[in-house]
Amino acid sequence: MHPCSRRQWLKTAAAATGAAFTDPLIRRARSAPTQPVAVARCMTYGPELVPALDKLFDQLGGLGRIVKGKTVAMKINLTGAPSYRLGYLPCEDTHYTHPSVIAATCHLMMKAGARRIRLLESPWSTADPIEEYILQANWEPRDILTAGDNVEFENTNFLGNAKKYTRMKVPFGGYMFPAFDLNHSYNDCDVFVSLAKMKEHATAGITLSMKNCFGLTPATIYGAGAGIDEPSILPKGGRSLVHSGYRQPSKSAPSELHPDSPRADTYRVPRTVVDLISARPIDLAIVEGIKTMTGGEGPWMREKITGVNPGVLVAGTNCVNTDAVCMSIMGFDPMADRGTPPFERCDSTLKLAEAAGLGSRDLGKIEIAGMPVKQVMFDFAKIRRERRARG
Amino acid sequence: MLSLLQATPVRHLLLDSAVPGLADAAGKAGLVVVEPQAVPHGVTVVKGPWPGIRVSHSGGDRASAGPTGEPWVDSNGWRIKMARAQHPGGPIWVDAKPQPSRSSKEDYTLAFADAAAHGAQWIIGLDDELAAGVAAKKPEAMATWQRIVQGAAFFAIDPAGYNDQAVIGVLSTFSGPRSFTDEVLNNLARTRQQYRAIAAQSMTPASLSGLKGIIYTDAAEPPADVRKLVLDFVNSGGMLITGSAWGSLPKGEAQQSHPRFSVRKTGNGAIAIGGTFSDPYRVPNDAVVLVSHRHDIVRFFNSGAITPCLAASADKRRTTLHTVFYSLRPVEDTSVWVKGSYRAARIRTWSQPQSQNVRLEKRDTGIEIHLPAVAQYAMIELES
Numbered sequence: 001m002h003p004c005s006r007r008q009w010l011k012t013a014a015a016a017t018g019a020a021f022t023d024p025l026i027r028r029a030r031s032a033p034t035q036p037v038a039v040a041r042c043m044t045y046g047p048e049l050v051p052a053l054d055k056l057f058d059q060l061g062g063l064g065r066i067v068k069g070k071t072v073a074m075k076i077n078l079t080g081a082p083s084y085r086l087g088y089l090p091c092e093d094t095h096y097t098h099p100s101v102i103a104a105t106c107h108l109m110m111k112a113g114a115r116r117i118r119l120l121e122s123p124w125s126t127a128d129p130i131e132e133y134i135l136q137a138n139w140e141p142r143d144i145l146t147a148g149d150n151v152e153f154e155n156t157n158f159l160g161n162a163k164k165y166t167r168m169k170v171p172f173g174g175y176m177f178p179a180f181d182l183n184h185s186y187n188d189c190d191v192f193v194s195l196a197k198m199k200e201h202a203t204a205g206i207t208l209s210m211k212n213c214f215g216l217t218p219a220t221i222y223g224a225g226a227g228i229d230e231p232s233i234l235p236k237g238g239r240s241l242v243h244s245g246y247r248q249p250s251k252s253a254p255s256e257l258h259p260d261s262p263r264a265d266t267y268r269v270p271r272t273v274v275d276l277i278s279a280r281p282i283d284l285a286i287v288e289g290i291k292t293m294t295g296g297e298g299p300w301m302r303e304k305i306t307g308v309n310p311g312v313l314v315a316g317t318n319c320v321n322t323d324a325v326c327m328s329i330m331g332f333d334p335m336a337d338r339g340t341p342p343f344e345r346c347d348s349t350l351k352l353a354e355a356a357g358l359g360s361r362d363l364g365k366i367e368i369a370g371m372p373v374k375q376v377m378f379d380f381a382k383i384r385r386e387r388r389a390r391g
Numbered sequence: 392m393l394s395l396l397q398a399t400p401v402r403h404l405l406l407d408s409a410v411p412g413l414a415d416a417a418g419k420a421g422l423v424v425v426e427p428q429a430v431p432h433g434v435t436v437v438k439g440p441w442p443g444i445r446v447s448h449s450g451g452d453r454a455s456a457g458p459t460g461e462p463w464v465d466s467n468g469w470r471i472k473m474a475r476a477q478h479p480g481g482p483i484w485v486d487a488k489p490q491p492s493r494s495s496k497e498d499y500t501l502a503f504a505d506a507a508a509h510g511a512q513w514i515i516g517l518d519d520e521l522a523a524g525v526a527a528k529k530p531e532a533m534a535t536w537q538r539i540v541q542g543a544a545f546f547a548i549d550p551a552g553y554n555d556q557a558v559i560g561v562l563s564t565f566s567g568p569r570s571f572t573d574e575v576l577n578n579l580a581r582t583r584q585q586y587r588a589i590a591a592q593s594m595t596p597a598s599l600s601g602l603k604g605i606i607y608t609d610a611a612e613p614p615a616d617v618r619k620l621v622l623d624f625v626n627s628g629g630m631l632i633t634g635s636a637w638g639s640l641p642k643g644e645a646q647q648s649h650p651r652f653s654v655r656k657t658g659n660g661a662i663a664i665g666g667t668f669s670d671p672y673r674v675p676n677d678a679v680v681l682v683s684h685r686h687d688i689v690r691f692f693n694s695g696a697i698t699p700c701l702a703a704s705a706d707k708r709r710t711t712l713h714t715v716f717y718s719l720r721p722v723e724d725t726s727v728w729v730k731g732s733y734r735a736a737r738i739r740t741w742s743q744p745q746s747q748n749v750r751l752e753k754r755d756t757g758i759e760i761h762l763p764a765v766a767q768y769a770m771i772e773l774e775s
Contacts, residue, residue, distance in 0.1 A: 083690070083691060083692050083693070083694070084692070084693065085692045085693050085724070085726065087693075087724045088692075088724060088726050088761045128680050129680070132680050132683065132684050135683070135684035135685055135687070136684050136687070136690060138690060138728055138754060138755060138759075140755065299693075
């Protein structure tokens with residue numbers, strides 16, 4: 001990783017301000033849309049899960065209006081290798097989207113008339129089928145695939161089943177990238193769903209429905225082993241290329257807009273996420289916080305991390321609104337800026353998304369259905385303060 | 392010097408060169424003196440590298456990474472399995488010379504563990520510095536020697552009566568200089584899938600017991616009797632993964648799509664045909680996915696670099712899982728899942744040699760055990 005000097009930071013912050021917060025963008029932020037966000041209490045992955053999700057979607061006006069007759073692409077979160085656990089806890093109880101939530105969501109979508117559901121993820125350093133990946137986490141793919149007649153997985157970390165990558169442009173021009181070359185599945189769908197886990201994140205402060213989409217990028221183009229001119233055949237390593245900007249993506253794909261911008265991941269990752277969700281808008285954001293972890297996005301964190309049971313589900317049709325509500329449930333202020341928890345070191349993905357006109361993060365403007373935030377709040381922020389006070 | 396071997400499990404003394412009077416004295420001390428070129432009848436000597444995580448040639452103490460980014464582990468496991476396939480039933484001795492840059496007392500434990508877990512014994516050999524230190528009776532060197540003696544006792548594991556449990560078999564004549572198939576076996580060991588080497592010359596239906604897939608990558612067609620056994624295996628539900636060298640194959644309906652293999656349904660099983668092979672890393676990695684992780688019999692979590700070896704008694708009442716942990720520091724928070732139904736589990740580790748009960752939890756089609764911190768080696772005994 002390249003350290004970012006204060007001088008470099010000020011220079012780029014000025015450039016970024018020029019790019020992001022000039023008048024048109026301030027206007028966009030002020031007029032950023034809002035949609036209702038639904039919140040539900042659900043303490044376990046047992047029988048209470050399907051009714052809780054069903055009610056959650058009803059509070060958004062029902063799944064039928066979103067998925068009926070449609071092909072749904074759903075990005076799940078399987079970050080890190082399946083053999084990597086927080087202590088002895090299964091991945092799904094800490095950092096992976098739980099298979100029961102995936103299966104239950106598929107079931108309800110099929111019941112609501114979805115034509116087809118394609119479950120997508122770009123798993124760590126492999127082009128193997130997702131089914132093979134999750135078997136290694138002790139999951140049974142059939143538990144998910146049998147949730148409906150037409151449910152399938154696709155590994156989007158490489159070209160996959162298509163003959164070429166699909167170029168997806170960033171409508172507002174982009175903070176980092178003007179467009180991305182992605183696996184076809186992100187374009188070959190009518191509805192795109194981000195089914196995320198509620199977690200803190202070392203680089204981006206939090207990871208919710210928006211940050212989940214960082215994994216849209218195929219490592220064959222944006223990963224450590226990406227081809228220089230053309231995408232590599234097989235993905236290798238993580239997305240260090242995007243994190244630290246030590247090189248550009250494969251030349252076949254659009255390169256960065258501002259190669260002189262900071263190489264710090266805390267600057268780059270939040271902006272890249274906003275570019276991605278602008279290029280591939282999220283039609284339905286679902287955040288699962290039934291069981292999760294504090295202290296970061298996966299067991300590799302150096303901070304003291306623990307498995308926790310907040311027992312909450314959140315969903316909305318605007319991902320910025322949804323993540324703002326999630327942040328408040330986690331005890332953080334969604335209006336927080338760089339320097340304030342959970343963005344002590346990084347830029348706020350929510351602020352950047354709002355400035356790009358993707359949605360408001362202002363809780364005063366967002367209608368919340370279902371459980372009031374206070375009743376489901378699980379104070380990640382307090383745990384974070386205490387953890388850091390202890391060093 | 393022979394007094395160092397008194398009251399130890401060491402029974403043979405290999406002498407590279409004649410030292411006047413030593414052979415006689417060793418004989419009187421109850422040791423069998425052996426010349427390296429004339430090992431006892433039935434013993435097979437496997438030459439291999441000093442086991443452990445390979446340290447980068449670029450200097451420092453950084454580990455070398457393999458194609459996956461995982462640390463590159465030198466293990467003689469695959470060579471031992473190959474030798475056991477060629478010489479079934481006979482003792483296997485591993486000749487792995489200590490590497491000076493990796494010769495801590497933990498490294499010596501690894502040398503024992505790497506051999507024993509795979510059903511062999513390490514020929515004790517000291518690096519020059521340690522040998523000189525022991526000769527001079529330096530306290531630190533003597534402490535390492537004591538640990539080596541303890542290792543010889545702890546790792547005197549007799550594999551007799553236990554059969555390797557495996558998902559994938561590698562079939563070959565294993566003849567001639569190091570071949571493509573040898574490298575396939577080497578890389579298959581790195582996938583952590585449970586595997587078995589099968590020598591075509593001595594193959595029987597029992598060689599295929601429990602397997603879900605067979606890899607055949609020799610350059611020549613297999614003999615007719617071997618072909619028949621393998622095709623019977625496929626017809627009864629197994630998978631053959633091979634290339635054009637296999638020769639003619641039964642026609643079958645195309646099954647799954649795969650970028651490097653054409654997969655055809657054959658009987659109740661399938662044949663994956665891959666043309667001419669050139670990458671001994673890709674073949675085993677493709678094979679574990681073609682056969683499917685659905686058939687895994689062991690899965691580890693948070694283990695770091697390991698080689699796990701599962702073996703079961705003939706009546707399947709007792710199963711042992713030998714695992715070598717190549718990290719020199721204790722590994723914490725490791726869990727292991729083993730397919731099958733078991734009612735009790737005990738664990739024995741290098742740092743806790745007395746067998747202890749350990750709690751097991753039923754999980755899906757197997758059981759899961761949470762291991763205490765483990766340094767270098769653990770043996771889990773499971774009772775059905």
